[in-house]
Amino acid sequence: MIEHAYLIPLIPFAASLIMMFGAKEDPHSPVAWIGIGAMTICLGLSVSILAAAAGGQIPLPYEHNWHWFSFAASIGGKSFLYDMPIGVLIDGPAAVLLVVVTLVSLMVQIYSVAYMHEDTRYKRYFAFVSFFTASMLGLVVSSNILVGFMSWELMGLSSYLLIGFWFEKDGPTEAQKKAFMTTKLGDSGLYLALLFIFAKVGSFQITQIHQFINNGYMTGTVATVIAIGILFGAMGKSAQFPLFIWLPDAMEGPTPGSALIHAATMVAAGIFVVARLYFIFLAAPDAMLVAAWIGCITAFMAAAMALVSYDIKRVLAFSTVSQLGFMMCALGVGGYTSGLFHLTTHAFFKALLFLGAGSVIHSVHTNDMRLMGGLSKKMPITFVTMGAAILAIAGIPGTSGYYSKDMILANIYYANQPIFWIMLGTALMTAFYMSRLFILTFWGDDRDHEKHHHAHESPFLITGPLVLLAFLSLVSGYMLNRDDLVYRLLAKPTISAQAPAGHAPVHAEAASADAHAAPALSAAAAEHAEGGAHHEGHLPHWLHLALPFLVLGSIGLAFTLYKGPRYALADGLKSTFAPAFHLLDRRWFLDDAFDLLVVFCDKVAAVAFWIDANVVDRVFVDGWGLLTRVFAEISNLIDALFVDRTVDGFGGLSLDLGVGLRGLVKEGQVQEYLMYVAIAFSLAATLILTR
Amino acid sequence: MTAPLTLSHYMIVAGLLFLIGVFGALTRRNIIGILMSIELMFNAANINLVAFDRFLHPEGVTGQALALFVMTVAAAEIVVGLALLLAIYRGTDTVYAEDFNLLKG
Structure with a gap:
């Protein structure tokens, strides 16, 4: 099946064109099922690839290139012939992400059939969603970073279109412009990095760039400059400090669209590109440190903002930013596997959270959590599935978030202690604000009787995806973590200054051999190989045992503060620490x-x-x-x-x-x-x- | 003892003959005299032709043959010239060149 991997981005692309130009606008049009059918085919392809890769039937990475174009250029009196192939490169992360993207997109589309059923631009919405997904899939499979960049920009366009979907209102129009311009600011960094790569390597092929670094042709300074440029692009796309300002405003779009942006496509792209070109970061330890601190600051600031927001979607947006900070930080400290692992698990539970929030908003017609409360009786399925997502994101043992976040914290613990303590605090804040959201929305008694009276459980097309995603949020961590599957699939790339070493060695033992032979370039690789990846994935025993209790304590604190219809205790705190609340309410004055x-x-x-x-x-x-x-x-x-x-x-x-x-x-x-x-x-x- | 004849001798003779021709053509009033002087210049050129041929390409007779052609053409030309002269004389009753200024601008 893997030889047909190129179809995965092309099918939804074709579907989006058919839906956009081949159908009439009609709120009850069956056109959505074209996109859903296309995505089902892609999901099937992706799952078969992932299953074969996990089972070891096909060796990864798989690369296949076709001739695209070539051109001659003369530089300094010498003439060069540049070949620019177009092709697919499926490595472990790509295989995992293909499944995540197609699955989340499929769930979002099925959900949207019910959610968007009365919208006047029904077919356009589905065309945009398919186009968005196709762009992301293009980025994931492309073996050529230039094609990847095109997909990256198409994704920027798609996010613009989806955020401003209801463009009759001022809010979405402003938000779409803000998102587009902020991410473009980041893209300029990525663009410069790509130009720099081409100037140095003479190729946009990911494997060739890797080979170039393996051969030791890239100096540390050049690698650092390129890595910072890529990081800047990822800061825009994946909403890292200080460019995360666009993401909370992006909530103006349709809620399933937000789920897509936050779980599978847009924000995952930045992390994925950093991971895809991780070997450049390995050659640039300074850039890694920058990434770690950026991730750390982002995670903390966003979590703090989530503590005080009353808009259910804003809280989720801040939580996304915070979790992306976790991933970036993990990548920054060398936790390649844990960062991508968290990207995977986060995609499931964050899609679930957004779709659940959408279900709630659909039912009560407000985003304000102060007007909700007591919805557990009215919307039991949403209540239970959201509960599962909350458990997962808070990191309750056994859920997917527990495995991935634990691994991230362990990676950080061994790499950088100051960051670790901040991130530990952030993890506890995560548990707190997610519980707060949950309690305010579902727990206790209703606050607004009018809204509560009209609330109802959503139809099957909405609850079905919720249940499936809840299942995945709970078990995907365990499934991937079993038998160290995650270490095999998401193996950290290595770099060596040796003569052609072929593809990155999969096992840590091979990496350590490389590291000893070439101490100069592969400090990061050596660090990775030293204790073996498996050791780094576990916190010291006492912390490992204490962490769940800390999380539970944090959840308990949230319950104490926010239970009851008036949550007087929390309001008391708010007036005591008014300046701090104001600071967070104004989003650290970053805007x-x-x-x-x-x-x-x-x-x-x-x-x-x-x-x-x-x-x-x-x-x-x-x-x-x-x-x-x-x-x-x-x-x-x-x-x-x-x-x-x-x-x-x-x-x-x-x-x-x-x-x-x-x-x-x-x-x-x-x-x-x-x-x-x-x-x-x-x-x-x-x-x-x-x- | 006499020095052998060289190309220069022939050319001097031809040059003298040509100058005599020029002198005659410039000074004779009678057109017949002018025509005769022109014939002299022709013959000076002919001598040159034959002499060059003899001294520069002694193996062939191309130049001598060309000289014969020139004489033939000159004879034909003189016929035309005398015919014109006759026509002029019949029209104007004179054979003096200074009286012919019909083409004066």
Whole structure:
């Protein structure tokens, strides 16, 4: 099946085109099932690839390239022929992510059939979702980072379209612009990194770049610059500090679309690209450290903001940012496997959380958690499935989040203690704010009787995906962690300064052999191999035992503060620590900071414009023009006075001479003519002969 | 003892003959005399032709053959010239060149 992997992005792409251009707009159109059918086929393909890879029937990575185009260029007098193939590269992370993306997208689409059923732009919504998924799948399978970048940008476009789906309102329009421009800011970094890669390596093929580094051709500085550029792109796409400002606003889009953005596509792309080009980071320890700190700061700041928000979708958005911070931090400290593991498990429970929140919003028609409460009786399935997701994201032992988050924390613990304690606190905050969301929404008694009265359980098309995702949220961690499957599938790439080593060794033993042979370049690889990946995946025993109790304590705290319809205790805290709440409510003033930055840039631009108009234009451009004109006038005068007169003088002289000479000749005398001819001829002959 | 004849001798003779021809053509009033002088110039050229041929390409007779052709053409030309002269004489009753200025500009 893996040889048909190229179909995985193409099928939903075709489906989106068919839906967009082949169908009429109709709120009850069956067109959505085209997208769902396409995604089902992709899911089947992806699952078969993953199953075969996990079972060891097909060796990974699998790469197959087709000719796309080639071009010649001459650089410094030498001419080079560049070959640009297009192809698929399926390694372990790609195989896992294919299943995650197609599965979440399928669930989202099935869910959306019910959720969007009265929307006037029904088919367009499904076309966008398919297009979005196709872009993400294109990024995942592409063996060529240039094609990956195109998919990356198409994803930016899709997110723009989905966030601003209800463009009649101001909120979505502003949010879509903000998201697009913020992510473009990050993309510029990635773009520069790609240019740098091509300038250095001469290829966009991921395996060739890896080979290039393996051969030790890339210096640490270059690798650091490239890695920082890639990191910047990931900061925009995966909403890392300080570019995460777009993600909370992205909540203006349709809720299933948010689920897609937050679980499977957009935000996963940044992490995935960092993981895909992880070997560059391995060659740049400084960039790794930056990534770790960025992830850490992001995780903490976002979790803090989630503590105080009352908008159910905003809390989830902050939680996404925070969890992405966890992944970035894990990648930064060398926890490749744990970062991608968390990406996988997070996709399931975050999709579930968003779809569950959508179900709630669908039912009570508000985002404000203060108006909810007591919904557990009205919406039992949503209640139970959301509960499963909360357990998973909080990290209750046995759920998927427990395995992946535990592994991340363990990786961080052995790499960087300061970050570890911050991240531990963040993990506890996660448990707290998710429990808070859960309690405010479902627990206790209703606060708004009107809304509560109208609340109802959602139809099967909505609850079905919830149940499946809840199942995956609970067991996917255990399934992947069993027999160290996750270490095999998501094996950390290695780099070595040795001569061609082929593909990255899968086992830590092989990596350690490489590391000993080449101490210079593979410090990170050595670190990875030292204790063996398996050791790093476990916290010290006492912490391992204490962590669940800390999480439970955190959940208990949330219950104490927010139970009951009035949650007076929490309000009391809020008035005690009003400045801190205000800071978090205003999102750390980051939006204001960016506003100030934009205003400042605008001022700078205005000054620059004034200088351009008044100094550059006046003095240089106009002055130069004037000077040129003066010179031209002088030149014209010289031409008229001297050059032209000389020419005219010679002309007149010749004329006068001719007329004068003609007066000498007696006209009509043939012998006289002949005499002049003879004289002229003998003169000429004399001149020539005596020369 | 006499020095052998060289190309220069022939050319001097031809040059003198040509100058005599030029002198005659410039000074004779009678058109018949002018025509005869032109014939002299022709013959000077002919002598050159034959002499060059003899001294530069002694193995062939191309130049001598060409000289014969020139004489033939000259004879034909003189016929035309005399015919024109006859026509002029009949029209104007004169054979002096200074009286012919019909083409004067």
